[in-house]
Amino acid sequence: MNDTTRADPPTRRPATRADAPLLEIVGIDKSFGQSRILKGCSLDVRRGETVVLIGPSGSGKSTLLRCVNLLEPADGGDIFFEGANITGDFANAARIRREIGMVFQNFELFQHLSAAQNIMLAPMKVLGLSRADAHDVALDLLRKVRISDKADAFPDELSGGQQQRVAIARALAMKPKLMLYDEPTSALDPEMIREVLDVMADLSAEGMTSLVVTHEMGFARRAADKIVFMEDGRIVETASSEAFFGGSVNERAQRFLDQILH
Amino acid sequence: MMSLDLVFDYIVSPPFFHGAVLTLLITVTSLFFGVLAGLVIALMQETRSRPLQLFTLIYIWLFRGTPVLFQIIFIYNVLPSYGIRLSAFLSAVIALALNEGAYMAEILRSGLNAVKKGQRTAGLALGLTTSQVMRFIVLPQAARIVLPPMGNQMIGMLKTSALVSVIAVEELLLVANQTASASFRYLEALTAAGVYYLVLTTIFMALQAMLERSLDPKKRRRREKRPLLDRLLLATESADVR
Ligand SMILES: Nc1ncnc2c1ncn2[C@@H]1O[C@H](COP(=O)(O)OP(=O)(O)OP(=O)(O)O)[C@@H](O)[C@H]1O
Ligand SMILES: [Mg+2]
Numbered sequence: 001m002n003d004t005t006r007a008d009p010p011t012r013r014p015a016t017r018a019d020a021p022l023l024e025i026v027g028i029d030k031s032f033g034q035s036r037i038l039k040g041c042s043l044d045v046r047r048g049e050t051v052v053l054i055g056p057s058g059s060g061k062s063t064l065l066r067c068v069n070l071l072e073p074a075d076g077g078d079i080f081f082e083g084a085n086i087t088g089d090f091a092n093a094a095r096i097r098r099e100i101g102m103v104f105q106n107f108e109l110f111q112h113l114s115a116a117q118n119i120m121l122a123p124m125k126v127l128g129l130s131r132a133d134a135h136d137v138a139l140d141l142l143r144k145v146r147i148s149d150k151a152d153a154f155p156d157e158l159s160g161g162q163q164q165r166v167a168i169a170r171a172l173a174m175k176p177k178l179m180l181y182d183e184p185t186s187a188l189d190p191e192m193i194r195e196v197l198d199v200m201a202d203l204s205a206e207g208m209t210s211l212v213v214t215h216e217m218g219f220a221r222r223a224a225d226k227i228v229f230m231e232d233g234r235i236v237e238t239a240s241s242e243a244f245f246g247g248s249v250n251e252r253a254q255r256f257l258d259q260i261l262h
Numbered sequence: 263m264m265s266l267d268l269v270f271d272y273i274v275s276p277p278f279f280h281g282a283v284l285t286l287l288i289t290v291t292s293l294f295f296g297v298l299a300g301l302v303i304a305l306m307q308e309t310r311s312r313p314l315q316l317f318t319l320i321y322i323w324l325f326r327g328t329p330v331l332f333q334i335i336f337i338y339n340v341l342p343s344y345g346i347r348l349s350a351f352l353s354a355v356i357a358l359a360l361n362e363g364a365y366m367a368e369i370l371r372s373g374l375n376a377v378k379k380g381q382r383t384a385g386l387a388l389g390l391t392t393s394q395v396m397r398f399i400v401l402p403q404a405a406r407i408v409l410p411p412m413g414n415q416m417i418g419m420l421k422t423s424a425l426v427s428v429i430a431v432e433e434l435l436l437v438a439n440q441t442a443s444a445s446f447r448y449l450e451a452l453t454a455a456g457v458y459y460l461v462l463t464t465i466f467m468a469l470q471a472m473l474e475r476s477l478d479p480k481k482r483r484r485r486e487k488r489p490l491l492d493r494l495l496l497a498t499e500s501a502d503v504r
Contacts, residue, residue, distance in 0.1 A: 069387060098389030108384035112402050112479050121398060122388035154480060167384075174388060 020083040021046045022209050023068065023178055029076035030063055037063050039233040040077065045178065045211050050204040052220040053213045055230035056256060061213045064230070065180045068211070069100045082177070098126055101171030105183045107163040109155040115142065115166045116151040119173045126174070134173075141169035145199050161192030165199055172203075179203070181212040197222075215260050221245055229253040264449050272441065272454035281437035282458040288351070288423045288433060289462075292358035293416055299359060300366025307371055318367065325364035331425050333357045338429040354426035358419065365415055373408035374400065406477050413470035417463050434458055 021044040030038035037060045045051050053061050066072040068079060070086065070093045078087045086096050109118050119141055120134035129137065142148045145165035155163055164184055171179060181200065185193040197219045204210055204223040214220070220227055220241070227244040229237035229252070237253040249257070272278050303321060306314040325333065338353040348356070377400045385395035427436035438455035442448040 071383060071386060094386075094389050094391050097387055100387075102384075102387040104380060104384060106380060108380045110381060110384070110399055110403075112406065114479070122390060125394055125398060126389045170388070 020080065022049075022082060023211065024080040025064070025068065025077070026080070027077035028064065028067055028074045028079065030060070030067060030072065030074050037233050038067070038074070041230070041233070041235050042077075043228055043235060043238070045209060047209055048207045049225045050208075050210040050212065050223050051226045051228060052224040053211060053228045053230060054215060054220070054256070054260075059230045060233045061230055062182050065102070065182050065211065065213060068180060069097045069102060094126070098122075098174050099177045101174060101176035101179045103164070103167050103171055103179065103181045103184045105187050107155070107160070107167045107187075109158075109163050109167055109170070111155050114152050114154050115147070115158065115169075118155075118166060119170045122170070123173050137173055138169070141172050142166070144172070145169045146195070159192060160188045161195045164188065164192075164196045168196075168199055168203075177209060179208055179210045181210065181214065183213050183215075185214065185216060217257070217261060229256065231256070264453065265447075268447060268450040269453050269457070272438075272451055273457060277432075277437050277441065278434070278454055278458065281432060281434040281455075282462070284351075284432060285420070285423050285434040285458075286462060288354055288358065288426060288431070289416075289420045291355050292362060292423070293419050295355065295359035296362025296415075296419070297366050297412075299363025300368075300370050303363060303367035304370040304374065307367070308374065322364045322367060325361050330357070330361050330422055331428065333361055334426055334429060350426075350429045350431045353429060354423075354431050358422065358426070362415065362419060366412070369408050369411045369415065370404075373404035376407045377403045402477075406474075409470070409474050409477060413466070413473075416470070417466050420459070420462055420466060 023043075023045040025041060025043040027040045027042055028038050029036070029040060041060070041064055043051070043053075043064075053064070055061055063072060067074045068081075070090060073090070074087060078085055080086070081096065081099070086092070089096065109115075110121065113121065116135060116138040119138035120129075120131070123129040123134045123137055124131065139148065139151060142151055145168055147162055147165055150158060150162060150166070153162075155166075158166065168184075184200065185196050188196065193216065197216060200210070200212070201219060201223040210223075212219070212224075224241045227237075227239055227241060228235055229239075229249070231252060237250050239249050239253075243249065244253075247254075303318045306318045309315070334354060334357040337357045338348070338350060341348060341353075381399055381403070382395050385399045386392070390398070423433060424435040427433060427439070430436070434455050438451045442451035445451070
């Protein structure tokens with residue numbers, strides 16, 4: 001809470017509440033056993049901004065996202081969400097996670113629940129909505145992600161693209177202030193990637209603050225305000241979308257970019 | 263020649279009826295405590311505590327590594343010499359329940375493990391608490407997975423319960439055997455007992471099929487009705503897998 005009492009790195013002036021980024025990651029460290037996975041990562045996401053995080057496999061992108069909503073404890077550094085230091089605040093983890101939606105590579109829809117029920121579960125159990133209200137919310141969101149006709153379908157009856165759109169709707173049902181996407185389209189067949197990215201881009205355009213791990217450069221060009229390049233546990237480049245696609249990025253980022261654009 | 267009249271007389275006679283009731287009672291009580299023991303063991307295995315894990319390992323090793331008959335006789339005959347005096351019925355239920363617990367633990371644990379970790383993560387990420395994730399996400403999915411093998415265990419228990427006749431519990435098989443040796447009508451007495459067993463197992467199978475149906479999330483949309491024979495065949499198929 002009291003970020004003023006914290007010793008911030010000298011390069012960083014303590015942000016006042018009003019203009020503080022929605023999410024501020026400051027020098028996060030994380031090790032699994034002997035291997036250091038995150039080595040002092042810092043990253044800001046401002047309200048309404050969409051930040052795309054790219055980097056080679058194993059560079060620690062998923063780990064960074066998981067630290068943000070406390071699915072993984074950070075070893076060092078601080079995470080501020082809405083100006084409050086949430087680092088290690090596991091007592092309030094459930095409350096914090098309500099405000100942060102997460103979308104996974106493998107969708108992770110609850111297999112025993114229909115599309116609508118997947119969306120209704122958390123609003124009912126966490127926010128205490130009535131079944132009828134939760135159902136209304138679910139139908140609205142399914143319309144938003146353009147699969148209103150699949151409300152009663154079960155996950156195994158949906159295509160990958162449809163499942164991922166339901167998963168996005170499920171996260172949105174909690175009215176999150178921030179959305180985290182971890183390679184949301186990398187498990188999808190090429191013809192389904194588009195429908196998911198379209199939904200995400202629409203959300204970004206509507207002002208949903210998003211942190212997106214993806215290698216879909218088309219999406220980044222379309223929706224990103226800022227692009228962050230990560231390598232070997234470090235953030236090695238943070239650039240505005242214009243600068244990034246204008247070619248003014250450092251050499252390592254450019255090399256990676258050339259690789260994924262083959 | 264088999265006298266059907268005599269079979270019928272045996273079936274409706276009080277000793278056979280009481281024997282069947284006792285068999286059902288032993289089965290249901292042992293199952294109840296067996297599932298409870300299995301659940302405790304399975305949850306102990308999920309914890310990271312070494313002593314608890316070692317305890318469960320030894321428990322499962324002992325009860326799966328020796329015959330049930332041995333366990334029944336052991337509890338009935340050995341415990342009294344250490345001052346623990348139990349009725350035959352109680353000894354029977356304790357032995358069967360402890361034995362069942364070892365198998366149930368394995369079944370329950372495999373069910374819990376079959377629910378992928380990502381499902382829990384997705385629940386947590388939505389802001390559900392750990393116990394809500396367990397209750398609304400993990401357990402319902404695990405239940406569907408463990409039901410068929412658990413049903414097989416239950417039918418198995420009905421038959422295993424006949425073993426407690428060795429410690430003179432007046433259950434169905436003992437009654438049949440006693441009646442037969444008194445009257446020398448083995449065929450009729452055993453047929454009467456067999457009919458009871460078949461009726462009981464059929465009821466269990468029907469219950470299992472009903473439970474499986476009620477746990478199937480898509481049941482409401484699957485209006486087609488399976489003929490009874492098909493369902494029983496399905497049940498026997500799943501029984502063969504074990
Ligand atoms: N729970 C864990 N235990 C041990 N090591 C882990 C764990 N999670 C991740 N790692 C390791 O941390 C490193 C970074 O993993 P992470 O998943 O964050 O990378 P990533 O950038 O998301 O890669 P990818 O593009 O393949 O998804 C990997 O080397 C991985 O093996
Ligand atoms: Mg990853």
